[in-house]
Amino acid sequence: MPKAADPSQVLREVFGYPAFRGPQAEIVEHVIGGGSALVLMPTGGGKSLCYQMPALCRPGTAVVVSPLIALMQDQVEALRQAGVRAAALHSALDPQEVAATWRTLASGGLDLLYVSPERLLAGDLLERLAEGEIALFAIDEAHCVSQWGHDFRPEYIQLGVLAERFPAVPRLALTATADPRTREEIRTRLKLAEGRVFLTSFDRPNIRYLLRDKDEPKTQLLRFLEDHRGEAGIVYARSRSRVDRLAADLRAAGFDAVAYHAGLESGVRSAALDRFRRESGVVVVATIAFGMGIDKPDVRFVAHVDLPKSLEAYYQETGRAGRDGLPALAWMVHGPGDVPQLRRFIDDSEAPAGQKQIEHGKLDALIAFTEAPGCRRQVLLAHFGEQLAEPCGNCDGCLEPRARSDVSVPAQKLLSAVWRTGQRFGAAHLVDVLLGADTERIRSLGHGQLSVYGIGGELDREQWRALIRQLTALGLLVPVPEGRGGLQWGPEEEVRAVLRGERTLELPLPPPRRERRRSGSRGGATGQGAAMAAEWGEADPQVVAALKAWRTDQARQQAVPPYVVFHDRTLLELASRRPGSLAELAEVGGIGAAKLERYGTALLAVLAGS
Numbered sequence: 001m002p003k004a005a006d007p008s009q010v011l012r013e014v015f016g017y018p019a020f021r022g023p024q025a026e027i028v029e030h031v032i033g034g035g036s037a038l039v040l041m042p043t044g045g046g047k048s049l050c051y052q053m054p055a056l057c058r059p060g061t062a063v064v065v066s067p068l069i070a071l072m073q074d075q076v077e078a079l080r081q082a083g084v085r086a087a088a089l090h091s092a093l094d095p096q097e098v099a100a101t102w103r104t105l106a107s108g109g110l111d112l113l114y115v116s117p118e119r120l121l122a123g124d125l126l127e128r129l130a131e132g133e134i135a136l137f138a139i140d141e142a143h144c145v146s147q148w149g150h151d152f153r154p155e156y157i158q159l160g161v162l163a164e165r166f167p168a169v170p171r172l173a174l175t176a177t178a179d180p181r182t183r184e185e186i187r188t189r190l191k192l193a194e195g196r197v198f199l200t201s202f203d204r205p206n207i208r209y210l211l212r213d214k215d216e217p218k219t220q221l222l223r224f225l226e227d228h229r230g231e232a233g234i235v236y237a238r239s240r241s242r243v244d245r246l247a248a249d250l251r252a253a254g255f256d257a258v259a260y261h262a263g264l265e266s267g268v269r270s271a272a273l274d275r276f277r278r279e280s281g282v283v284v285v286a287t288i289a290f291g292m293g294i295d296k297p298d299v300r301f302v303a304h305v306d307l308p309k310s311l312e313a314y315y316q317e318t319g320r321a322g323r324d325g326l327p328a329l330a331w332m333v334h335g336p337g338d339v340p341q342l343r344r345f346i347d348d349s350e351a352p353a354g355q356k357q358i359e360h361g362k363l364d365a366l367i368a369f370t371e372a373p374g375c376r377r378q379v380l381l382a383h384f385g386e387q388l389a390e391p392c393g394n395c396d397g398c399l400e401p402r403a404r405s406d407v408s409v410p411a412q413k414l415l416s417a418v419w420r421t422g423q424r425f426g427a428a429h430l431v432d433v434l435l436g437a438d439t440e441r442i443r444s445l446g447h448g449q450l451s452v453y454g455i456g457g458e459l460d461r462e463q464w465r466a467l468i469r470q471l472t473a474l475g476l477l478v479p480v481p482e483g484r485g486g487l488q489w490g491p492e493e494e495v496r497a498v499l500r501g502e503r504t505l506e507l508p509l510p511p512p513r514r515e516r517r518r519s520g521s522r523g524g525a526t527g528q529g530a531a532m533a534a535e536w537g538e539a540d541p542q543v544v545a546a547l548k549a550w551r552t553d554q555a556r557q558q559a560v561p562p563y564v565v566f567h568d569r570t571l572l573e574l575a576s577r578r579p580g581s582l583a584e585l586a587e588v589g590g591i592g593a594a595k596l597e598r599y600g601t602a603l604l605a606v607l608a609g610s
């Protein structure tokens with residue numbers, strides 16, 4: 001394709017988009033003009049266009065460094081569908097494919113070349129590239145260069161040489177990691193101190209954050225998933241055994257669920273990943289081993305049945321939902337029971353003491369997030385240094401505000417129970433004592449004889465647990481130093497003030513169990529239909545279904561993921577606008593010239609026939 005001068009024309013004709021989004025226009029212009037930059041944009045923000053557009057507007061081949069083969073393949077497929085001359089060089093290609101790519105490259109026939117960092121730096125690839133014209137270097141997932149960050153890749157460090165060897169070629173580093181320390185490390189290591197920094201808001205307004213008190217995680221999860229049958233999603237759990245068990249439970253409940261963790265054979269893992277990418281309704285149950293490089297746009301929910309290890313991790317994991325901008329859910333059950341184990345992981349790790357302290361601090365920030373009253377998004381963004389002026393209206397804190405009530409008397413009972421049992425037991429046992437449970441442990445410890453035994457009938461188990469969390473958040477209860485989940489009193493003066501009735505505690509508690517059952521999984525619906533209707537008018541579900549069936553067919557024939565053919569967003573827009581001619585089709589977002597030519601007639605037939 002001849003190099004075009006007008007970016008907005010390229011945007012329309014190649015990608016089928018009417019306008020740039022957020023800072024894209026400014027970034028694209030900066031790079032076309034020869035500038036280097038660091039781009040920080042949340043997942044789904046539209047980073048790819050920031051280098052794909054200059055690649056099409058600047059002379060020469062753009063070199064895109066990407067850490068994962070699957071990621072490269074999808075991008076290359078999607079670009080080819082849009083009529084862009086793109087290829088990838090990586091270890092999974094056979095020699096013929098590699099030779100063909102070399103030839104095309106040498107003849108100046110490539111707009112974009114995707115490579116892994118090790119491939120770029122090995123052999124004579126750089127020399128060969130230098131013989132032709134290089135449009136720019138894009139370094140995707142640039143946080144991999146940071147040792148402070150969580151995806152450190154030693155090969156990335158070498159990428160600093162690009163600045164020295166090709167001082168005249170613009171370099172664009174891109175990441176969705178917001179953390180300021182990582183950001184500085186990227187700039188230093190990739191020698192981008194001179195380049196501009198484009199920092200976008202890290203808010204993901206289409207993601208609804210729903211946190212739930214952990215009660216019976218499996219039952220809660222199944223109830224949550226009930227509203228999301230047929231949707232693609234990720235369920236994060238902490239351990240491999242838990243992942244295996246949950247995946248089996250979900251399958252038994254009729255969900256198309258697959259397990260993913262580092263303990264599985266690599267063939268099994270890649271099959272799971274493949275199904276998740278290529279089909280539209282697969283649920284992956286996974287440890288944190290799953291996720292890096294998942295750019296599937298239509299992940300409708302990310303569920304956590306265990307606490308992640310930090311707020312950064314939570315943000316990144318939940319960020320995999322809703323990259324397409326459509327409504328998505330980040331759902332999590334959490335409880336104090338998760339915390340001791342996480343603390344132990346940190347303490348037992350090999351890390352130096354300073355690092356452990358940092359990790360504990362990160363965990364504290366996460367706990368503060370889970371316990372904060374009010375808007376979740378405000379707390380989350382504040383952690384990344386962003387102030388959200390108004391509550392978001394799209395999280396459990398905003399949608400389900402909890403009434404506060406005077407819990408002074410239950411708090412006194414709880415604090416007494418902690419004292420009488422010797423300041424060393426965790427939440428489960430304390431609640432058993434308060435509720436007068438008949439457990440082996442209570443019998444053997446003789447706790448049935450205590451004055452506090454069975455005095456807590458006014459609250460149910462879940463409410464007691466909530467109260468324990470709140471008193472812990474207030475510092476009235478603190479973990480015992482040796483861990484294991486035990487709790488002891490906080491500062492004695494403060495505790496005594498509560499016990500003597502000098503300090504009143506007004507706190508929000510969950511509604512009693514009976515009511516929770518009745519209200520079911522409120523706030524579960526994503527309101528996808530409603531959001532779409534607001535944008536384009538109603539989409540007929542039958543037409544959407546017909547379009548999806550057609551897309552599945554196309555994807556199968558070409559052996560590509562469905563979203564490479566068209567995103568859900570495009571199908572929904574098609575179904576609500578129902579274009580009747582090629583000219584009208586061209587107006588729909590995501591349909592550029594190449595796709596119009598390739599699929600236009602077929603799409604019109606599907607629309608006419610449904």
Ligand code: ADP
Nearest residue numbers: 017019020021042043044045046047048049297
């Ligand atoms: P990121 O890499 O930042 O996570 P992507 O580059 O994958 O995000 O883009 C996210 C989604 O937004 C993709 O589906 C992409 O096609 C779409 N998108 C990006 N820019 C635009 C735009 N200007 N107009 C419409 N859709 C866009």
Ligand code: ZN
Nearest residue numbers: 375392395398
């Ligand atoms: Zn909110």
